[in-house]
Amino acid sequence: MLFLLTMLLILLALGIAAPFMPALTWSIALAVSVQRPYRWLLRKTHRPALAAGLGTILVMLLIVGPVLLLLERLASQFFQVVPLFTSGAAQDWVQATLQSHPKLNSLLSQATAGMDLKDSARTAAAFIAGKLQGILAGSVNTLTQMAIMLYALFFFLLDGKQIATALGSILPMTAGESSNLLRRMQSAVEASILGSLTIAAIQGTVGGIIFALLGVPNAILWGFMMGVLATVPSLGTFLVWAPVAVFLLLSGHVIKAAILVACGMFIIGSIDNVLYPSLVSKRLEMHTLAAFFGVLGGVAIFGISGLVLGPLVLVTATELIRIWLPGAFRVPTTES
The missing domain is CATH 1.20.1440 (de novo design (two linked rop proteins))
Incomplete structure (x- = not known):
């Protein structure tokens, strides 16, 4: 009976942790990867909590920050481009550009014979906009996962040895x-x-x-x-x-x-x-x-x-x- 109760509680614990597995996975991975800088900070400060805090801040500034900034720039560029397609401005520019290059215009005309390029472009833009809205809707979850990752990273740096020792002690x-x-x-x-x-x-x-x-x-x-x-x-x-x-x-x-x-x-x-x-x-x-x-x-x-x-x-x-x-x-x- 005790064994069944233990297994049930373990399954429930895994269910509780499941939504945060990406954050926990990357916090553990980063904690392992930055062990050398963390140990250097620990030798300099002689204060584990301060060294772990500085290590977490460095990860946030050097890794998480640039990635978020780049993704934000890409998303903003996408949102600027999509209205150009839906309004037809981009199609007009493409058509004018093609007319200035007769050979390319002739080649594309033969390849797209019978196709309504403007309608196809609007359909593609609507599809892209829908996908981007989905990404935007999931951005809150992404930011939450990153916040949890940084929070967990602090404790994995601070108590990493104790966690590894505890894990080793329960292995049969x-x-x-x-x-x-x-x-x-x-x-x-x-x-x-x-x-x-x-x-x-x-x-x-x-x-x-x-x-x-x-x-x-x-x-x-x-x-x-x-x-x-x-x-x-x-x-x-x-x-x-x-x-x-x-x-x-x-x-x-x-x-x-x-x-x-x-x-x-x-x-x-x-x-x-x-x-x-x-x-x-x-x-x-x-x-x-x-x-x-x-x-x-x-x-x-x-x-x-x-x-x-x-x-x-x-x-x-x-x-x-x-x-x-x-x-x-x-x-x-x-x-x-």
């Missing part, structure tokens, strides 16, 4: 096994965060170089925006290079637009799929293919939190199987 395994499991879990979180930031930096740099070579104005700024959006799977670099490609096309630079689309799809867009599993798999002590599906499956199940939870679940499962079957997942070496 030896001290060495629990210590090794917690080490692997910490390594998985660090690998996920550092891997995501590294890939985002590479994508932003490559995108900025491509923009500069194609003569796109403010290439550095667009590359930075691409790097920030690359950390968000639901957004991605497509939101940057696709509008720029459309701008180049409508400006008469057909070849440049085609080059940018090709680079965006096959170079920028494939960097994370190719490099991320390789970067993460070494730290996870896991095969690259397993890391690849761990990340993709985690994002599919948990959303953006899957970048951390996917590899973490795989590493934990692998380590538990190794405890039960000590010889599992260890490939014997052969002598030549």
Whole structure:
């Protein structure tokens, strides 16, 4: 009876925590990732609460702040563009631009024969506006999750060691096994965060170089925006290079637009799929293919939190199987 009551209460506790899993996941991930700066602050201040508070403020200023500012700017730009399509002003500008480029105008006329471009543009604008309204409606929840994340981050920095010790004490395994499991879990979180930031930096740099070579104005700024959006799977670099490609096309630079689309799809867009599993798999002590599906499956199940939870679940499962079957997942070496 006591066992059933305990299981029921555990399920209820998980149900209570479920709405805040994204915030808790990223607060734990950030707490693990900023351990070195936090320890430096702790050595300088000798006051754990002050060091944890300063660490949380730094995360808010250096990570959360720029992301929120960039997303706000993107949203404001979208809301400015949508009325231009619904009013027909953008269509008139496009038509005037095409008339100044006869070859491009002829090509598009043949490709869109029988289509009402203005009506299609209005329909697309209405669709985009509906999506943006949905995003705006969910912004309150996003801000709430970020506030909870920062609040939890403070306590994970302050009491991280005690929490890890408490977690290790309830695991039904030896001290060495629990210590090794917690080490692997910490390594998985660090690998996920550092891997995501590294890939985002590479994508932003490559995108900025491509923009500069194609003569796109403010290439550095667009590359930075691409790097920030690359950390968000639901957004991605497509939101940057696709509008720029459309701008180049409508400006008469057909070849440049085609080059940018090709680079965006096959170079920028494939960097994370190719490099991320390789970067993460070494730290996870896991095969690259397993890391690849761990990340993709985690994002599919948990959303953006899957970048951390996917590899973490795989590493934990692998380590538990190794405890039960000590010889599992260890490939014997052969002598030549």
